[in-house]
């Protein structure tokens with residue numbers, strides 16, 4: 175059977191809202207043409223509480239797919255929840271969709287509507303072409319609880335099937351900035367293929383002698399090194415265990431590093447613009463160009479005003495984003511520089527979690543074994559206040 179693996183659509187992502195929709199649409203439609211089933215390891219949505227018009231976008235995408243004729247179908251479901259369609263489109267929630275345990279996340283909504291089969295903590299069986307595929311999902315779990323939940327749930331393969339383990343987590347070998355992240359070797363054993371989301375660039379690695387495939391996001395989000403590659407999805411063939419990466423027409427991303435010390439006698443702004451101009455190849459393609467500046471600029475030169483005008487000058491030809499954390503000689507900017515560096519490496523939400531953890535630690539608050547990340551999720555829940563307080567107290571004191 176041919177399995178399409180697509181991830182991290184981030185529907186509703188403010189900065190590139192249209193790209194998110196258009197690129198997800200192209201990926202899904204082409205995947206449906208080329209495969210017998212589709213699996214999505216998380217972050218269909220950019221937000222845990224997407225606006226109704228973003229939910230409408232998702233419904234449009236998946237309804238079109240549901241109406242196609244599929245060669246295979248879902249024949250069984252084991253675990254939490256239920257399945258409301260036989261169409262073989264299977265998903266889990268990701269970090270962006272994660273909500274407090276009892277609350278419905280937007281993937282639940284797609285599942286309840288029968289547009290996808292939600293396997294947050296379940297196995298779905300797909301049969302077709304004389305083959306049987308079992309997809310075991312474990313989604314919507316904070317990084318700091320993944321190890322504990324894998325141990326508790328002990329995900330196992332299904333006898334007589336080709337087995338896939340699908341999750342959405344940081345892995346230490348791929349994101350080596352937190353010692354606590356799960357190691358590849360700790361992933362459950364016995365599966366024939368491992369599929370992860372979360373990481374926005376494409377990854378092909380090995381787990382227990384089998385493939386680990388991460389297709390990366392279908393839309394640009396982080397604007398960092400590694401995202402220059404064209405976006406797309408995997409097609410994995412269970413008969414041959416071979417796979418291919420299918421590229422979609424994603425917006426081009428260029429990252430340029432400029433050392434202003436090398437500008438010589440050239441005006442710094444001209445020096446920057448020459449480099450940007452060199453990357454603009456045609457008028458049809460409007461790339462995202464991220465310019466990372468380094469070096470020293472002259473104090474007498476009115477750099478601030480001039481540089482702020484650069485993105486406007488390229489409107490319609492390129493989406494220019496300037497990172498000036500590396501610049502010295504700008505007294506106003508220096509105070510912001512350290513924050514900018516932090517923000518470049520993590521989402522605002524992760525930054526907020528970091529502050530919350532620090533405060534909890536400093537105050538010596540005992541969280542009685544409940545994960546501070548989950549506590550923050552619960553407190554941030556949009557359920558009525560008395561319900562939130564009751565929920566938190568239940569967790570804390572049983």
Ligand SMILES: [Mn+2]
Pocket residue numbers: 182217268270372373374391
């Ligand atoms: Mn994501």
